[in-house]
Amino acid sequence: MRVAVIGAGVIGLSTAQSIYEQYHSTVSPLTIEVYADQFTPLTTSDGAAGFWQPYLYDKGNVQETKWNKETFDYLLSQLSSPESVKMGIFLQSGYNLCNEHAPEPSFKDTVLGFRQLTERELQMFPGYIHGWFNTALMVEGKSYLPWLMDWLQKRGVKFYHRKIESFKEVAETGADVIINCTGMRSGALQPDPDLKPGRGQIVKVDAPWLKHWIITHDFTAGTYNSPYIIPGSRLVTVGGVFQLGNWSEQNNSTDHKKIWENACQLEPSLKHARIVEDWSGLRPSRSKVRLERETIKSAAGPIEVIHNYGHGGFGLTIHRGCAEEAARLFGQIVEQKGKGPKARL
Amino acid sequence: MKTVRVAVVGAGVVGFSTAVCIAEALPICSVTLLAEKFSPDTTSDVAAGMVLAEVFPDIPLERQRRWFKDGFDHLLDIAQSEHAPEAGVLLTSGCQIFKEVPAEMKPFWSDIVIGFRNMTDLELKRFPNHKFGQAFTTLKCECSIYLPWLEKRFRKAGGRVEQRKVNSLQELSNNFDIIVNCTGLGSRTLVGDNQVHPIRGQVFKMEAPWLKHFIRDGDGMSYIYPGIHSVTVGGTKQVGDSRLQLDQGDSKSILERCRKLEPSLRKAKVLEPVGLRPGRRSPRVEKELVELRGRQVPVVHNYGHSGWGVSFAWGTARDALGLVRQCLHEMPLQAKL
Helix, strand or coil: CEEEEECCCHHHHHHHHHHHHHHCCCCCCCEEEEEECCCCCCCHHHHCCCECCCCCCCCCCHHHHHHHHHHHHHHHHHCCCCCHHHHCEEEEEEEEEECCCCCCCCCCCCCEEEEECCHHHHHCCCCCCEEEEEEEEEECHHHHHHHHHHHHHHCCCEEEECCCCCHHHHHCCCCCEEEECCHHHHHHHCCCCCCEEEEEEEEEEECCCCCCEEEEECCCCCCCCCCEEEECCCCEEEECCCEECCCCCCCCHHHHHHHHHHHHHHCHHHHHCEEEEEEEEEEEECCCCEEEEEEECCCCCCEEEEEEECCCCCHHHHHHHHHHHHHHHHHHHHHHCCCCHHHHC | CCCEEEEEECCCHHHHHHHHHHHHHCCCEEEEEEECCCCCCCHHHHCCCECCCCCCCCCCHHHHHHHHHHHHHHHHHHHCCCCHHHHCEEEEEEEEEECCCCCCCCCCCCCCCEEEEECCHHHHCCCCCCCEEEEEEEEEECHHHHHHHHHHHHHHCCCEEEECCCCCCHHHHCCCCEEEECCHHHHHHHCCCCCCEEEEEEEEEEECCCCCEEEEECCCCCEEEECCCCEEEECCCEECCCCCCCCHHHHHHHHHHHHHHCHHHHHCEEECCEEEEEECCCCEEEEEEEEECCEEEEEEEEECCCCCHHHHHHHHHHHHHHHHHHHHHHCCHHHHC
């Protein structure tokens, strides 16, 4: 079977990994090729802080909650592996702060040591009346993606630096299955009015005395439209904005000012932090993740596509669960095409 | 009113904390800090500076609580302010784990640190050799940064600093009206206190910026304390051992024990200092009148904090300040005119 993955962000690479893990011993030959116009460190996944945390509420998307949990459990199990540092995985604790009372988040039983904030902790953050403390995981794209590429390359996966203009173009190379992990730019391959950019801008600073993430929630302003501070292994990511419909990937000085002022109010010690760089990215936002099969009719015959895009601001958080599910869908196609283990008798 | 000349001997965390307290609170005093060694060559510089405590046997628990709380509140204020990085103070979360369930499940400082709770079973899974654990948020005070910051504060309050080895209280009695002794291990010879003994500690400073939590084994022997620029990994507790050289056997033992707690340490780079904790059953925080060159000179002692100098520095400094105030009240009237 020939599998063509379009997209080399965390979704594309981890899907390739799951397909390889689950099928390389039963489907032979299994050729996996990854096509992308951007590779690490230039993907959306690279710009993200690398913090595992879903949106507070899943709005009934129980599948997504399940995939988030699977990802957390998977990353947790990788912590003790000798590769954990190279993978960019580590534990970090911190504070979720709300300006009004709010029900407990969907991830409360997934993360470690989840609890309400004590009075004294709330006093540390004037203006916030409610919140939670827990230990979560970090998975830094700038380390994780190179590690994934290396893992895949060692197993014979080939990478092609190319902008794909259509599914047909990939089908013509002889691919049996196409995995569409094109994130923000899926609309160019197949129009999707539900997919919109959720523009984010961050400031990266040198502040190694900060050891906790702080995420504030403003229910009127909306998710990620209120300050957050997320220390990484080298630099601290300070945000946030979430501008739905804004396609600009240029850094905006008004956004910078607002982000910086709000963050310094939240964490006064930032005043003395050295600013290293700004970055803007487009979260591939959708009402829910598109993770499904589609058989596309074309002049050359049916094209099997598995869509895996629209992960908003939680791609790293949900990647493994989605990758495993995409691999499962791939398995269905393998069965249908008679290419499974039975076919080799 | 005549200026009262105060000498504070010792430039570790206890010395500078005490000097700052006195200089800021008592304008009638002119304070001079004298010491042979300054940061980065003090015992405090080797310390990770974690605010934690064990119970001292001879001090009423209420007093220890007060010391701990004063210190914690003082450092928390700094940690939350814009001065945190220049003072070297940060908030740090993590856990203390025990191989057997301890007799004392809630130490006296559990309600002073932040968010103290028992660890969940899922959290304990990372430590298969440990049955019980406590998670909390406390403070870390890095003396290589904190001491220079305290010195700035001390000078701003009018304090003077002199680099000089003080061999006897006698040699100070001509120029000073009150002597405050914060010489840690040095008190063994300076005031002849043979209860003071070195407790050797060897640590590593490692580069592992992905580590954000502290881990401490309740036996106090193995710990991993992430700091601003490095992670302190240790340690040893060798009573009566005053070797300042590195011990290869200790190095091996520390790395083995700590890598079990945190496997990713295998990927970290290393530097290795050694320090001698000023061991004593309990810190000596009290005043006495000492006959020096025919005069009765008030001496305030503040030494013997063992491995808990950073945790108790500010609290004992406040007590020492109170004792200095008492000395001022008790001084013969003529001297104060």
